[in-house]
Amino acid sequence: MNTQPCAAVVGTGFIGPVHVEALKRAGVQVTGILGSSPAKSVAAAQSLGLPRGYQSFDEVLADETVDAVHLTTPNRFHFEQAAACLRSGKHVMCEKPLAMNSAQSQELVQLARQSGLAAGVAYNIRFYPLCHEAAARARTADFGDCLHITGSYVQDWLLKPTDYNWRVIAEDGGELRAVADIGTHWLDLVQFVTGLHVQSVCADLQTVHATRQRPTGETRSFSHSNDAATHPVSITTEDAGCILLKFSDLSRGSLHVSQTTAGRKNCLRFEIAGSGQSLAWDSQQPNSLWIGHRDRPSETLIRDPALMSPSAAQVTSYPGGHNEGFPDTFKQLFRTFYASIEAHDFGPSQKYPMFIDGHREILLCEAILQSHRQQAWVDVDRFED
Amino acid sequence: MNTQPCAAVVGTGFIGPVHVEALKRAGVQVTGILGSSPAKSVAAAQSLGLPRGYQSFDEVLADETVDAVHLTTPNRFHFEQAAACLRSGKHVMCEKPLAMNSAQSQELVQLARQSGLAAGVAYNIRFYPLCHEAAARARTADFGDCLHITGSYVQDWLLKPTDYNWRVIAEDGGELRAVADIGTHWLDLVQFVTGLHVQSVCADLQTVHATRQRPTGETRSFSHSNDAATHPVSITTEDAGCILLKFSDLSRGSLHVSQTTAGRKNCLRFEIAGSGQSLAWDSQQPNSLWIGHRDRPSETLIRDPALMSPSAAQVTSYPGGHNEGFPDTFKQLFRTFYASIEAHDFGPSQKYPMFIDGHREILLCEAILQSHRQQAWVDVDRFED
């Protein structure tokens, strides 16, 4: 009898190996990996110490030992592959974005509901333990009502016109880039923390470099090589942008995203003001949560299971002062995902980000793009539940 | 012969005594102070060690020993008093806002130009030495082109519905409050640092408390007393807001202001991304300037005249590591203001904030208010030069 769940990983770029390692840590057996060619599959399997490099996506679906499939492929494959997984009876953990448009993502939501399978989207940042802690505190009387939610997600890896990655091309990554790639992480996170939904947006986006130099060969995310031959390509996706937000209660806020801020490597910050206290967090110091007070000194909570809410303590593995980081978020996300699978719990309310969360982000992106093009406020379409 | 310049201060609230002390430090003789009643004038003169408590504003204007008048009165008196000073041949340093609307402030700009007198607005934050340093660096090739300018100015002293101050009432402080009181400091600062002007705004403002409890007696800024009798008053001014910004080049940005963020006592932050490097500063740690780099470690410049640009070194008085703070900004502002006076330099380009800067902020406020009401982008009217 197979008691340990088994997963296959599709995709061998930056994030595929992150899934592989986190699955091992979460106690999930990884059956193998699929790359963009059989040779790449075999090479990845070997370097990651996995038993099998798959020949094709169909081979993954046909592998009866596979309980769940992790999709870490380029964005444009997500819809088709996720649908195929569900239709093949495989649980699926899909990297964001869930699909290329909301028609696709809505279809996936319905497919997932009918499937009786687990269907998650890898919004891993929720799984920094102190983000769970913030969510627990945002629901307390001490926090009070939410007043405003502001912050940013900024990086610098696309600062120069010579920086290039498939994501900058609308056809490959989607019409939105910075908002879709990193802004949606922020939007998912603050909605997770507060329990509120964004209802209207007013966006203004910037394409800092209308032309970038594309290397002849391939490139990986977060890497720069200077010696390759290049040719200019026109860029229509945004490098940066600012967005005003109205939430489902009376809360208001704003988000700034940028992939062109020198010195900020990968920096997500939020500041959520409640009527009783504030909560602020910075992904570059993820083991600290700032709790702002008016009438007494503000607090800094160091990630310490002994001092955290039960829901947050549950997604941390190490004692106070023993820093956890980016790879740990995937471990905790997958522990949560597979705990539901092992419990045969496929209900509509899960502790991991579900397809409906991925769909919501795509609706948000579409509203943001429309808002930018119209230079006006746009309501986010509500998902017909 | 009286070589040392002499100043009178009008206003005895929080900021009047700040001016008095800074004038002494700047080597300016303070002739006396005027309060809202002769008795208050005398009491203030005594507690501040000044030779004279003026009986009336006219008495100030009539005092021939007075070279310059500092206006720290409630906002609604600024226009009339500033005009009277200029007409009486007195230099004037006016607290912000310069006036209650742009018709008034435009009139003051013209009056100042014709007067051949020094006419400044007390945007003191520019005079944190590292803000001058940021301005110097923003003009270098290393910084490059400005890409985006984001930040916030947040406080918590009006968090609770029982917090009250004359500024919350539109009739006394103006229709805008948080934006006008603190947002304009941020807007002035980033325009000073970058040399750019805001051209269009899209604002969304929040009145968190539509009703506040007004104490029967008077209250001072930044103070809370809980035991006074109160009665409810309706509030129309904003407690918080978010604003999208378009600058005079292609730069974009956003500003968040709030007087209802628990734990942020008086926190102005900016992050300015250039094509070569970034600059970030936080008024709660004013002696550090962050300089962000893509291809080498980012830097933190501790305020140290030995390491700063000449223009910044000129507005600092103490060696590296010897912190300067809020009161020092007024000292440096006044040193700069009176250096121009002593040099008989009343030309159109000064190192201190001039009436035109104050006017620009009022135009900005009017555009922001209109934008909020229309929930749309609004262009800032250009000053007809």
Added chain:
Amino acid sequence: MNTQPCAAVVGTGFIGPVHVEALKRAGVQVTGILGSSPAKSVAAAQSLGLPRGYQSFDEVLADETVDAVHLTTPNRFHFEQAAACLRSGKHVMCEKPLAMNSAQSQELVQLARQSGLAAGVAYNIRFYPLCHEAAARARTADFGDCLHITGSYVQDWLLKPTDYNWRVIAEDGGELRAVADIGTHWLDLVQFVTGLHVQSVCADLQTVHATRQRPTGETRSFSHSNDAATHPVSITTEDAGCILLKFSDLSRGSLHVSQTTAGRKNCLRFEIAGSGQSLAWDSQQPNSLWIGHRDRPSETLIRDPALMSPSAAQVTSYPGGHNEGFPDTFKQLFRTFYASIEAHDFGPSQKYPMFIDGHREILLCEAILQSHRQQAWVDVDRFED
């Protein structure tokens, strides 16, 4: 043929499972685990998803599939078990301290040298990538000569007289506690970073609580339970202490250790001043290295393989801004350890901490204890090479 190395883990406390997970991440197959009883072995194997719970230490040694043994047992077992592993032809990775005294540890060093096997001590903190980076930078001309080395390692988990753990009892943990448990991590680290050795010490130690309440049952590290029955026990091990240091060149320094500093969960800090620049690091923000300069702004290097020395980039797995933490240090330590094993490199100079490093720490502890008792400077005995 089994190309992937195989390891067994001995010990099921806090740190045993840390080894198990890090071994999986490092691509090492974990054959099984041994606890203090067969039942505990089976339970740990099950919860960690390992194929086997060993019945006895002899069974581990007899398992021919085991290439290496990880010892995470209480300190008093290390000597005997490490020796047994080497005599059985198993590579060994031993938790610190290597032994209970320097006679034992010296014997182990010789045994390891004769064995032709890999023999490491788990000084994991070296494997924070920025500690490797500091080591690389400390060897540059820009850093210059080392002048002084200061810092601390402070925690709060033994602050109260009701806090208890087997380590507080000299018979179980050794005569030294705070110095041995955490001080040796700091001492190993700064010697690794600078390449210098401590030659003389002058120590003053404190036993804050001469009596502690011992629970009747067992306790785990970093956990507090308040409801168990307790009885008082006398404590002779130190809760805190300060130590003056003389290094093998002219460098001087000091170290403060404490397990009784409220609010410091697990905080190791060093500040190393060179004649050209300084290096400072804080384990609570392990992804930042401060580089101090005299004549230009100081720098903060965010852990980013693109900006780090090759030796440091080699022990990091994620791009800049994607935080790594405590568990990643074990992964990198084990990657380094098993890379040597796979390369059949068992020479005297390894990139992982060797038995001689463990021995050196024990000599240091003995000198520190003697210095404290004599209240005088004591030379650290040199290892006869």
Added chain:
Amino acid sequence: MNTQPCAAVVGTGFIGPVHVEALKRAGVQVTGILGSSPAKSVAAAQSLGLPRGYQSFDEVLADETVDAVHLTTPNRFHFEQAAACLRSGKHVMCEKPLAMNSAQSQELVQLARQSGLAAGVAYNIRFYPLCHEAAARARTADFGDCLHITGSYVQDWLLKPTDYNWRVIAEDGGELRAVADIGTHWLDLVQFVTGLHVQSVCADLQTVHATRQRPTGETRSFSHSNDAATHPVSITTEDAGCILLKFSDLSRGSLHVSQTTAGRKNCLRFEIAGSGQSLAWDSQQPNSLWIGHRDRPSETLIRDPALMSPSAAQVTSYPGGHNEGFPDTFKQLFRTFYASIEAHDFGPSQKYPMFIDGHREILLCEAILQSHRQQAWVDVDRFED
């Protein structure tokens, strides 16, 4: 009638003008200043806007309008000048060190007691409001018993062998330099905060540069000029050092001082662990006090009179979030000093640092020097009360 107290300042180096400005802010009239020559006196008076440049020290003493004299001369003049002031019936505020040795300082203590005059030493760092706050909190039950006191005072202005100042020469500055110049500030501060006294010391000092290049002309503190002609001089004073400390209760601690730590401009840090909570402060961020807790999140108190103890609120002038800095400490010190004078309170217990505090620091320095020379623990001689 002259109700406002009047002070003369002796010394025109870095710190003399600091006193002048702070006296003005404290509402004290400055009668004039004395430099090392009549010409320097006049120049300083002019640049500082003071009515008078004194011709000689005797002229200062003879000036009947002078109530108090501030001594900011080189160390070797302090004893003689302070004694002369007291004998002339002038209150005296002396820069540290109070004298060149403990025989002198003890004589001054007795002279001060007999004089019925105010006699203070300018340990200004106590007057950072959050240092007063720490002192208030260290006396609470929440803090509990003091366990250990550690920290450092580090600078970089004497890092290079070409850095020179009169203080490096034993004849001018005293046999101890870094310890005397900055270490005594730290020692005074932690004794003020905790109410404890250092009883025994074990010191190890370093002269990093045994030879320095002395410019032919004069130099000022904290300044570097590279183009002057120089000649080598031998240096016997210490650039750095570490000291173990035993306090009057059971507390232990350590201090590190350095004037050769690149990047630390003027950085005093302490960490004081109590049995209930900890207190930590860094002079480079003086408006924040860290309060460490074991069983709840640690706190950061932003300097805010509304949240501080009465004794601390009394020495702050600005609301929360409006940073105060180095110059403000002198203002608060002098406000405190002159408040006692105005109240004719010359009793043995004052809120400002008294001559006995200055004497205690000299005893400490003598013990530290002896300890270093003997490489052994030395008891601090007790003042015969």
